[in-house]
Each structure stands twice: as structure tokens, then as C-alpha cells.
Amino acid sequence: MHRPGRARGRWLAIWATITIAICAAAFVVGGRVRSPWDAAIASADTSPVVTAKVAEHTVRNSDDLLTGTVSLGNTEALTVPSPDGVAVVTKINVGRGDVLRPGQVVGEVSGTSVVALALPFPLYRDLAPGDTGSDVKAVQDELVTLGLMSSAAADGTYGGGTAVAVAKLFSSGGGAPPPASGDARAALATARQALADAKDDEGETASAVASASKAVATAEAAAGTPLPRSAVVLVPAHGAEVVAVAKVGDSLAGGDDLLSVRSGSATVTVRAAVDQVPKVGAAVRVASVVDTSVSVDGVVSHVGQFTAGKDAQGPGNDVVVKLSSVHGLADGDSVTVTPRSGAPTSKGLAVPLTSLRDAADGSSYVLRVTNPPTGGKGHPTTERVTVELGASGNGYALVDGGSLRSGDVVVVSEP
Known part of the structure; x- marks a missing residue:
């Protein structure tokens, strides 16, 4: 015969057993789970305090x-003007680290050779035979310095001797001398043809031939080698180190630098x-x-x-x-x-700079360890020792701490 009371008692016993088992498991697991705060506290209790011994040191006074x-x-950018708005690097003769000296051909821009000169001021116009002025005299003085013309010919007038010297300037550096203007070349061609015609015409007098010959000489002088300002960059007389240089194919029409030099x-x-x-x-x-x-x-x-x-x-x-x-x-x-003989040094009792602390009254002090932690873990017992600072350097400071002695241990940093 089934008895409801006994069945209900058996189920109560099973439920009680399961509840006790769950509680026991939760207790065990909870004991093994640690929060971040528990870990931080434990780390603070076990992290070592960094210390250092007070000792005699020789300090180089900082x-x-x-x-x-x-x-x-002094770094200077060298540019070349582009009168027609077109300036393309077509050849480069120098590289970074080279010393650029007066008389050296730097390269070519739009097919025109560019030479370095030591002039007192930049050229402000294109120079050609027949020109006169202080700029012509400055160029002539530089040509004299470079050994390309005599000082007696440096009179401030751009004549045939100057034109020949300018042509030598470019050709000696491996460059092509700048050509004369189209008008000057055309005038020379016309004068030469007139002279040839006068010589061929039996009816022409000797004076006519002489006049035609004089016209040719004048036209030849006018068609002598010019010096465009776009063909010149300035460097110091003792030269300058190239620190940057444009590449072949670069366009300089926007005012970009041909090269940069450093002098001094x-x-x-x-x-x-x-x-x-x-x-x-x-x-x-x-x-x-x-x-x-x-x-x-x-x-x-x-x-x-x-x-x-x-x-x-x-x-x-x-x-x-x-x-x-x-x-x-x-x-x-x-x-x-x-x-060079060495910075002044001082010797005495020293502590690491990182061990020094600032007091509220502006004085400095260190924490001297009086009782180290057991087993190297935890915090040591310390006392404050006021110190007078001396020379400092090399990471140390000389101190006069009264009771502080060599061999004492001071706190450098704490966790």
C-alpha cells in the first residue's frame, strides 16, 4: 500500500542533499576566484622596493x-631664372657631398650650361658685348681670379677679351658657351656676306672692301659669347658643400631650387x-x-x-x-x-638623484631604510633624513646629510 508521507520525506532528503552540494561547490570555486583588487593588493604587498646604498662618488658637476x-x-638655395617660363634640368655634374667651387659647371638647364661664380652680388641682367657697368667689372674681376683674363683688361666694358674669357670659362668646365642672340648672329652673317660681295665685285674700291671688313669686325665683337644671368649661380670664393641637388628632368619653372649648398x-x-x-x-x-x-x-x-x-x-x-x-x-x-682637460669634478658622499625628495618647506630629504622587509617582500621601515645638496652629475648628487653615512640604504622608488 503506497504511503504519501514517506515519499514526500524521501524527496525532501534528496533536495537537501543537492542544495548542500551546490553550496559546497560555490564555496570552493569562490575561494579560488580573485578580483583585480585582490591582485593589486597582493602585488603591492609583495613588489620589492628599489633601494640603493649611500657611497663615495666622484661627480662631474653638471x-x-x-x-x-x-x-x-649657412645653407643657401641656388636657383636660376627662367625668362621664357621654361626651365628643365637636362644635365647635372655635381652630387650631394661634393664641394662646388667657382668656375665649375654645375650642369645644364634647358640645354644651357650653368656655371658657379663668386660674385659680390647676383647678376640682375643678361650681359653681352658692348655692356658696361659695375656688374661687368665684377664678372671681369672673377675671370681674373680664375686666371682667364688679365687684370689690365678688367675695365668694366664687356669687350672681345671678356667674351673670349667667358667662352673659356664654360668650355674649361666641360660646358657649352652660351650662344649669341639671334639678332647678333644674323647681323654677323649679313656683314660677312657684304664683305664677300665686295671682294667679288671688281668694281668695288679698296675703301669699300675695308669698310665691309670693319663692319664684319664690329659684328663679330657684338656676336661674342654673352653671359646670361640664367647661366650663373653664386657660391663663396672658398666653395660650398652640395647638400641637395635637382634631378635630370625636374622642372624649375615654378622657382624650385637647382641645388642647395652649405658654406662656412x-x-x-x-x-x-x-x-x-x-x-x-x-x-x-x-x-x-x-x-x-x-x-x-x-x-x-x-x-x-x-x-x-x-x-x-x-x-x-x-x-x-x-x-x-x-x-x-x-x-x-x-x-x-x-x-678638453675634463669638466671640474667633486668627490664625496652621494645618493642617486632619483632618491631625492622635496619637502614642503623647500628642503630635500631621503628615506633611509631602518628595518628592511622580511624575505625581501613588503615595505621596509624608513626614516626621513634631511640633506644639503652639493654638485650633481652622472645621475648622482653629493649630499651632506648629517647622520647619513656611507653604506646606509635609501629608497629610490616604491611600488
Whole structure:
């Protein structure tokens, strides 16, 4: 006979057992799951505190370390005018890193050879036989310097001797001399034909032939080699380094540069405080900030007048250092400048700069470890020690901390 009471008791027992099992499983799983906060707390308790020992150090005083920027010289873009609006590079004779000197043919633009000259000012007009002026005299003086004409012929008038010298200027550099204008060539052809006709005509007098011969000489002089301003670029008398150059096929009609050159000495300019100037000396060592393996010698070439501070630059004297080499250095590099004999150094009790802390009253202090953590984990017990700062450099600062002693351990960083 079935009894409902007993069945209901059996189901209650099964339900109770299942509930207890689920609770036990949840307890076990919950004990193994950890929140991010639990992990952070545990990490903070176990992460080691970085410390360092107080010790004697020789410190190169960074206060006497001057910093500046490298200048490899003055960079100038060289362009050629395009009177007809067309300027295409058809030949290039120089490359980046070459030294471009006066008298050298740079290349060709639209088929016209371009030569480098050291003139006191750019040409402002095309020069041709018969022209006179200070620009003609400047060109003649340069031709004299290059050994292409005598100084006696440099009279400021573009005559036959100047035309011959200009032709030699281009041909000696491997270029083609600029042609005379179409009108000048046509006039010469006409004069020569007139002379030939006079000689062939038996009825012409000797004076007529002589007159025709004189006309030919005049036309030949007028058709001598000209010097268009589009055929000249200016360089310093001592030359300049090519730092950029156009490619064959490039169009310069929009005012683009044929090439860029850099001239002048490689220098570094630093701002030195009044008390730093005597410490620099004449011979210095210049080192790259980016690549500490790069350093070159230098010589102080100029010390400027005292200048009041402006913006981020403090007051002092601008010291210009001429570099003996630029190996490994680039224009605009940040460098340090120290006396070649070595920057002044100081020796004493030192701590890492990263261990110094600022107090509310403006003083500095370190945290000295009095009781290290057990097993290297957790936080040590520390005490504050006020210190007086001395010279600093190389990542350390000399300190006078009263009770601070060599061998003491100070906190550098905490988790």
C-alpha cells in the first residue's frame, strides 16, 4: 500500500542533499576566484622596493656642463631664372657631398650650361658685348681670379677679351658657351656676306672692301659669347658643400631650387654664465647628447658680450666653438661642451638623484631604510633624513646629510 508521507520525506532528503552540494561547490570555486583588487593588493604587498646604498662618488658637476646646437654652416638655395617660363634640368655634374667651387659647371638647364661664380652680388641682367657697368667689372674681376683674363683688361666694358674669357670659362668646365642672340648672329652673317660681295665685285674700291671688313669686325665683337644671368649661380670664393641637388628632368619653372649648398665653418654656440666663461678654456670637447659615443674636438673662436636672459635662455655670454670635425654630427644636433682637460669634478658622499625628495618647506630629504622587509617582500621601515645638496652629475648628487653615512640604504622608488 503506497504511503504519501514517506515519499514526500524521501524527496525532501534528496533536495537537501543537492542544495548542500551546490553550496559546497560555490564555496570552493569562490575561494579560488580573485578580483583585480585582490591582485593589486597582493602585488603591492609583495613588489620589492628599489633601494640603493649611500657611497663615495666622484661627480662631474653638471652645472659646468654647457649645452648647445650644432650648425654645419649657412645653407643657401641656388636657383636660376627662367625668362621664357621654361626651365628643365637636362644635365647635372655635381652630387650631394661634393664641394662646388667657382668656375665649375654645375650642369645644364634647358640645354644651357650653368656655371658657379663668386660674385659680390647676383647678376640682375643678361650681359653681352658692348655692356658696361659695375656688374661687368665684377664678372671681369672673377675671370681674373680664375686666371682667364688679365687684370689690365678688367675695365668694366664687356669687350672681345671678356667674351673670349667667358667662352673659356664654360668650355674649361666641360660646358657649352652660351650662344649669341639671334639678332647678333644674323647681323654677323649679313656683314660677312657684304664683305664677300665686295671682294667679288671688281668694281668695288679698296675703301669699300675695308669698310665691309670693319663692319664684319664690329659684328663679330657684338656676336661674342654673352653671359646670361640664367647661366650663373653664386657660391663663396672658398666653395660650398652640395647638400641637395635637382634631378635630370625636374622642372624649375615654378622657382624650385637647382641645388642647395652649405658654406662656412661647423660651429656650436652655447650660452655660458659669467662664472662659467673662464672655466671653458680655449680647447673643448663636444659630445652628442643623442649618441654619447660621438664626440669631436673644438676650439673657442669667439666669446660674445654679456646678454640679458630672454625667454628660456638665461643671461650670460654666447660662446662660439669651431669644430675640428663633424663626423657623426648632423645640423641641429644637441651637444654638450666641456673643457678638453675634463669638466671640474667633486668627490664625496652621494645618493642617486632619483632618491631625492622635496619637502614642503623647500628642503630635500631621503628615506633611509631602518628595518628592511622580511624575505625581501613588503615595505621596509624608513626614516626621513634631511640633506644639503652639493654638485650633481652622472645621475648622482653629493649630499651632506648629517647622520647619513656611507653604506646606509635609501629608497629610490616604491611600488
